[in-house]
Amino acid sequence: MARKLRVWVDQQACVGNAMCEAIAPKVFRLNDNRQSEVVDPAADSEEKILEAAENCPVSAIFVEDAETGEQLFP
């Protein structure tokens, strides 16, 4: 069983580069402001989500283990 993740986007930092959406479109979607929102943190693998977070040019994506609170990114 994959562990549960808590994933969020810092809206003050997000510049709408849309890389996260390109990498994990089931998890991240750009809203009307063209900023990223998490639609479903369980919709893709942990690996894909971390890849999206790593590729955010302004490190606006945060990922942690939902149960332990362990910070997985950044």
Next chain:
Amino acid sequence: MTAVAPIQDDLFTADVIADPYAYYGRLREQDPVHWNEKYDLWVVTRYDDLVWLTRHHELFSSAVFKNDPRPAYPAIDESDLGLYEYVKNYQGDQFIQHDRPEHLEMRRVMHGYFTPKSMEAWRPFVQAAVKELLDAAEEKGSMDVMRDLATPLPVLVIAEMMGVPREDRPYIRQLAEKLLYIGRGEYDRMKPLTEGMRGMIEYVSPLVDRRIVDPGDDFISVLARGEKQGVFTRHEVLVNPSLLLLAGHETTINLLCNGTLSFIRHPDQWALLKQDPAGAAKRATEECLRYDSPVVSIQRIASQDVELRDKVLRKGDRLRWFISSANRDPEAFANPTTFDITRHPNPHVAFGSGTHHCLGATLARVEGQEVFKALAERFPSLQVEADGLDYQPSITFRSLKSLPITWH
């Protein structure tokens, strides 16, 4: 009622070049989406409009060179028109000049190389390069920040990323300096520019051949992989290394020079940085990017009719969005004309926004942070040596011609 003076449309007058903030600031207040008759151009100056339009890439095309039949501006020498065609072709193959879906595909080849995490690994190299350049300056007793620090540093870093051997660095520096003519308004700028572009292609071509069969972890190998995967044609591979040199050169130079000048002009903020160079450098660099932004404006072409405020932009109209006025928009920043290195948050748009947001932003930040930190640690009593400082006659870049300083 006092009559308001009409807005003059010449963007290259000595006044506008010396102080773009007054001119574009006035536009931002009086006519934020302004039709400039002289250049057939919409001039967009408000922060929220800039963010909106850069994030609606489907409405505003970046493929300016391929879609804009109008002549070069500022004007170029008649006899150089053939060269201009060459330049347009060369530039049109850069991914910055592509729209989705190609843009995304092309950018993804390189994007992974430039993530904040991978760029952090370059910090020690940047530190060593800064140290080497400042050692040389210290020995001489004075320096031109432009010539001795800001111009060589980005080239050293990019040459290392390309895997250029040490003995070829002076040659790459020479090409890079020719490529700098892109942002400069000289009438006869096309000749050095095309020489630089051709030189780069000739230099990079054999490197790519080698990297296709024997890939390493350098940037040329990343591009070679893009060709192998069918994302890039060979021409696109070959123009992309100058992408790094072009896109990352004048821009970084301006951050380093304009930032240094901002500190010299604001001794209180310089004192603040000196108290804790390592701790303050991060936010200070962001404020340098906002306060005297390296890039003044960027172009787009409307892909369809678009309403913006009280104006209608027609399909095919060209427009320019002005970073320099957006970053001083009072609707977005408290005390926008104050240089405050502790400002936070600082959502400036010096790197643009949206899908074309600067690929090299983290690298540029690392270079800025390391330079301002090292200057504060090593040269606490910086002074400008010249009286009048001149800027390049460009509406794209905020570029000093030189910045001579002493520290005695």
